Amino acid sequence: MEPTENTKFLEARSSMESEELDFGDSNARFNYEMPKRDHTRRRQWVLLASNISLLLLNLGVFLMVTGYRIPRVLPDSHGGVRLPHQDWIAPALSEYETRTFDDQFSVHGKYRGLPRPELEEAWAYWVRNYTVRVPQPGWLDDAPPNRVLAEFQDEEGGIMGVFSFIHSIHCLKTIRQYMLPDFYPETIATFGRKPGEPLQRHMDHCIDMIRQSLLCHADMGLTVFEWSKDEKIPITINHKTQHMCVKESNVVKFLEENTVPPFGDILIHPWTGEQAFPRTEQKSSPEKKLGGQSQ
Template identity: 25%
Template sequence: MTFIKLFLADKKTKYVSVEDGSDTEDRATVTTSHSSKVSVSRSFYFFSLSLFILCPVLVVALFVLHGRLSKAQINDGFLKGFTTELDPIKSVISEQTVRFTGGLHYHKNGTLYRETIEGEPQYVGNPSPEIDAAWNQLLKGQYMNLVGDEASSMTDRTWKDDHGNYEVALDVMHTLHCVNKVRMALDPDYYPRKESHRIHRMHVDHCVDYLRQTVQCHGDLTPMVFSWSDDAGRVVADWKEPHTCRNFHQIRSWAEDHFRP
């Protein structure tokens, strides 16, 4: 009986008269509180789910953006000049597509020859006054004097003469000097050395190693392609791929305008 009374008492406490205002308000408060907790819980769930979905998307987007910015910075350096390059000459930098000349090919009889373009200056071959003149013209502007605003980035980096000129040389011009030095070393009878054998060899070694470092530094990634040659009877280099280069004519023209006599 006691258990039945307790059970009935519990059952009775579950039903409250509508007329009992205070208890109704308490129940309304509890219900509202519970609904609020459920609403907050659902909001937090959807917020967490949104973050879970968006975070990977944002990471991928940032990665792609970083790659594009990096490529843009590299292109800007090639076309606008890198921080290590001479400031005043950067304004003349432009891009051009060049197909290199001087490739090796085969005659029908299988003999090898080097491609040349008629009317163009020749920089290699058997020594001649014409080849020497072409090199002298190419290297004009190897050493330059900078003054005024053009010298502002070099005031604490290079020699200043008694007239206020700052002496500089573009690395591309020094590299060409080294190419010419090695060229002349191939024909010692035509170009007798002006220094001792030890100094001459040291100079040539310097130039060969400088050329190596220059080639590695610029790292031209233009593909070298091959094709079958019936004349050679084997696969040979094709030499036809274009290269993306800076316009050297404009660079040399600027250097010549600042030439130190």
């Protein structure tokens, strides 16, 4: 029996509906898989963000517990140049601050003016910590083999040393006293000029040491000139120049922790066996003897 036109129509319609059903199933699967992939991607990002947040939180807690502080002047600010003992002195140089220098000509401040108790104490404060214990002689490996370093004769050992800025303060203090012979006759007696010597050798040495230190550190604090109606040329007054300075309290703390007075049996002459600084001199600073020996 041949199919009628009606039968053919019904069969074609059934076939079309079957294809539409298959296409609809495919769309349903596609629409189901798309949100599933989006959900997986979002979940991965959430996990990544959570892990990063947890890592930063742990890092913050670690820095707080250890007391780590980021220095205001980063270690590479000197172009990667380091001293052999850089790690040892790092606590003293961990923080910097801006400071306005007092550069007025009027006599004021504890370091200026004629001798008086306040002034003497101010200058003595720094040279009191003249000698420090250098804990690692390996920093001095470039020393000639015939040198006999001054080693402390106690359980901690170490080599006796002095920081350059302390030596510079000693030099300034000595030059200042040398300019006031009526007030400091003992300085004149120690550093008196020899016959035919127009410039005392130790003073000349101190001036050049300070010059080298100034040029080495090259303080770039900026001073500007200004006009005054009473002056024919520009002048530099009341400029309140700011300088970048190491935080003084950290330096003082470091010195107090590492200073070793060389009195008594802690420092013995290797050839004579005698104390370099007898305990009877303990009330005085070793600065004058040690600083004046190169005259």
